[in-house]
Amino acid sequence: MRSEEGGxxxxxxxxxxxxxVGVAVGLSGFAFGVTSAGSGLTVLQTCALSLLVFTGASxxxxxxALAGGGNPxxxxxxxxxxxxxxxxxxxxxxQLLALPRAVRPFAAQWVxxxxxxxxxxxxxxxxxxxxxxxxxxxxxxxxxxxxxLGAVGAEAIGDTDAWGLDAAGPAVFLALLAPxxxxxxxxxxxxxxxxxxxxxxxxxPAGVPVLVAALAAPxxxxxxxxxxxxxxxxxxxxxxxxxxxx
Amino acid sequence: MNIWIAIGATxxxxxxxxxxxxxxxxxxxxxxxxxxxxxxxxxxxxxxxxAQQTFADGPxxxxxxxxxxxxxxxxxxxxxxxxxxVVGAAVVVTAGVRALTG
Numbered sequence: 019m020r021s022e023e024g025g026x027x028x029x030x031x032x033x034x035x036x037x038x039v040g041v042a043v044g045l046s047g048f049a050f051g052v053t054s055a056g057s058g059l060t061v062l063q064t065c066a067l068s069l070l071v072f073t074g075a076s077x078x079x080x081x082x083a084l085a086g087g088g089n090p091x092x093x094x095x096x097x098x099x100x101x102x103x104x105x106x107x108x109x110x111x112x113q114l115l116a117l118p119r120a121v122r123p124f125a126a127q128w129v130x131x132x133x134x135x136x137x138x139x140x141x142x143x144x145x146x147x148x149x150x151x152x153x154x155x156x157x158x159x160x161x162x163x164x165x166x167l168g169a170v171g172a173e174a175i176g177d178t179d180a181w182g183l184d185a186a187g188p189a190v191f192l193a194l195l196a197p198x199x200x201x202x203x204x205x206x207x208x209x210x211x212x213x214x215x216x217x218x219x220x221x222x223p224a225g226v227p228v229l230v231a232a233l234a235a236p237x238x239x240x241x242x243x244x245x246x247x248x249x250x251x252x253x254x255x256x257x258x259x260x261x262x263x264x
Numbered sequence: 265m266n267i268w269i270a271i272g273a274t275x276x277x278x279x280x281x282x283x284x285x286x287x288x289x290x291x292x293x294x295x296x297x298x299x300x301x302x303x304x305x306x307x308x309x310x311x312x313x314x315a316q317q318t319f320a321d322g323p324x325x326x327x328x329x330x331x332x333x334x335x336x337x338x339x340x341x342x343x344x345x346x347x348x349x350v351v352g353a354a355v356v357v358t359a360g361v362r363a364l365t366g
Contacts, residue, residue: 042348049351063267070275073282075310080274082317090270094277097270100309101278106302108285109294117286126283182359185333188317189354192334195310196341198303207304208311215312220323231312235304239297 032145036152039132043074044160049186050077051168056178057085061169068165072158073130075194076101078187079228088225096228107134114138114146128154131194203238210234329365333358 047068054064059081067077076097083093108129114137117125128150137150175181199205211231218227318334319325336357340350 042346066271071278073278076278079313090266094270094273097274098277102281103306105281105285108282112286122286126286129282182355185330185354185358186351188314188334189337189351191310191314192337193347193350198307204307207307211308211311212315215315219320228312232308234308239300
């Protein structure tokens with residue numbers, strides 16, 4: 019699929035791309051720090067999330083669910099399901115990076131949307147490794163620094179709602195979601211999930227409606243399978259598979 | 265204490281799935297159905313979360329300045345603005361609407 023020899027892309031260009039992504043997204047840790055502190059978490063708890071969880075959507079989801087009065091394990095379950103996509107990123111990356119097994123536990127923490135996007139865009143193993151490492155390092159360092167700044171600064175900022183910072187969380191989710199809405203199935207899943215999430219909000223305990231809304235995904239797959247004859251359904255799945263190349 | 269339990273469970277779970285991805289033999293997660301589900305689950309979760317964090321005030325649904333902020337983010341996304349600008353647009357517009365409507 020990719021030629022491993024003569025990738026032809028200079029290291030400096032790979033580093034520049036990786037830094038661009040790492041810096042832009044790393045700085046948005048500030049919004050997470052403010053949101054988390056505004057949700058009632060301490061500075062230590064906020065920083066622990068960025069250091070240990072380090073996958074932005076899961077972090078925002080967790081503090082959002084906790085702020086909404088959710089049960090801690092329900093909140094953690096929602097954050098966990100959001101993190102499951104990283105397993106699929108890891109699967110692709112393990113082929114491309116070809117890391118020694120002893121190194122993999124250390125590389126694992128950096129397996130996220132952004133490092134995967136940069137690494138998959140590279141033409142050779144060397145540039146995949148450079149792209150992954152530079153993006154991961156920049157993003158990890160900046161995300162944690164700006165999380166700390168945001169959490170500490172949240173008090174100085176005062177009423178975070180007056181500054182509109184409560185809109186940062188949903189905007190981050192929307193930015194992550196938008197590129198995924200490519201086909202009718204994805205849009206149908208998103209629409210059904212919105213209806214379920216909002217409709218069940220007043221009647222189910224906090225955090226549970228999001229988990230129920232996740233059922234829109236298997237439901238859509240079931241409908242898809244019923245609509246198309248078996249062989250066509252399989253072909254569609256195969257055609258769709260490389261899409262997460264991005 | 266409850267919050268630390270949630271943080272611990274999330275940290276362990278999220279690290280485990282990252283590591284599993286790097287360690288499993290090729291092919292286990294490559295079944296088309298599993299891949300499709302893995303691609304669709306984040307869509308459902310992100311959509312539900314976006315809606316809730318825009319319209320929820322505790323267990324009550326409300327329409328407030330956040331809706332204008334999210335609309336600004338959507339416009340920024342359609343214009344292919346970078347990530348930070350999308351988030352910034354949502355924050356600034358939400359704050360602006362609140363300042364104007366007091």
